[in-house]
Amino acid sequence: MPVSVGIDLGGHNIKAGLVQDGAIINRIEEKTKSRHYEPVIEQIGEIAKKLGANSDVPLGVGIPGGLDAAREKALMITNFINWNGLPLRLMIEQASGAPTKLENDANAYALGEGCKGAAEGLSDYAVLTLGTGFGGGIIIGGKVLRGSHGLAGELGHMVVGNDEKCGAGCGGKGHIETFCAADALERATVEKKLHAPGETPDMEKLWKRRNQKDIAEFWDIVLNNLAKGVATIIHVLDPQAVIFGGGLSQGEGFLDSLRPKILPYLGIPYRELLDLRLSVHGNDAAIIGAALCALK
Secondary structure, three states, X not given: OOEEEEEXXXXXXXXXXXXXXXXXXXXXXXXXXXXXHHHHHHHHHHHHHHOOOOOOOOEEEEEOOEEOOOOOOEEEOOOOEOOOOOOHHHHHXXXXXXXXXXXXXXXXXXXXXXXXXXXXXXXXXXXXXXXXXXXXXXXXXXXXXXXXXXXXXXXXXXXXXOOOEOOOOOOOEOEOHHHHOHHHHHXXXXXXXXXXXXXXXXXXXXXXXXXXXXXXXHHHHHHHHXXXXXXXXXXXXXXOEEEEEOHHHXXXXXXXXXXXXXXXXXXXXXXXXXXXXXXXXXXXXXXHHHHHHHHO
C-alpha cells in the first residue's frame, strides 16, 4: 500500500505521521516554534523529512485557516503572523523536498474520519471540531466542499449572535466561535466568576459540574448556541450525520445533552433523521486526512 506523510499544523503544536492504509505507522509531535512563516515552514519541512517524505512519498498539510480554491495560497489564517497571500504550498514543497498538497485542517479532519472512522461508509457528512477554536469540514458526494473561492465549510463563522466581535479575528460579528470555542468559553467563565479565585479555567472540570445552578445556566446557553448552528447545518446540507471532535465534545454525556437542544430547531422531517456521532480518530483524524490528500 502507498505511504504518505500527513501534518496537522497548530498554533501550539505540530502533529505529524507517516500513514499507510489509513493507519499512522510512525509519528512526531513538536511545539510550534513561532507564529512567523519562515521558521514554521522550515520546521514542517524538517518533520516531513524525518518521517520519510521525499519525491516518492508525498506530503499533505492541514492548515488552520482559509485557502484559495487551488490550495496554493493562504487567504485567512488568523493565528499566524503575515501568512495571508503567501504561496504556502510551493514554499512547503521546497522545504520538504516532497510533492505537497494543502487542505484546511478541519477538512482534513473530516476526510480522516471517513477513513475507518466515525464517517466510514458515509458520502455526505459534516464535522465540527470544538477545540481552542471552532472548525468545520463538509463532505458531499465523498469530496470536500470547497466552494467557488475555496472558503466553504468555515462552520465556526456561522452567525448565531448579534454584534459580538468574532474571537478568531476574522472581522465578522456574532459568529458561533465567539460562543462555543474553548478560548471564548474560558474568557466567559472568568467574567462570570465560575471558578474559585486564582483557579485556572478548566472546561473539563466545569462540564463535570454542569448540574450546579450557575454552571448549568452557563452550559445551557453554550449548548443552545451550538444547537442553532447544528440545526442550520442540517437544514442546509441534509447530511447523513454530524460528527463532533475536539476537547469539548469528549465530555461525558455531551451528545445526550446536546441532542434535545437541537430537536426544537429542526423541521419535523429532519428530527427522526438526526444522527450525531463522536470522532473515532480524535487528534489523529487531521493527520490521516492530510496524508490522504497527499495521495490524491
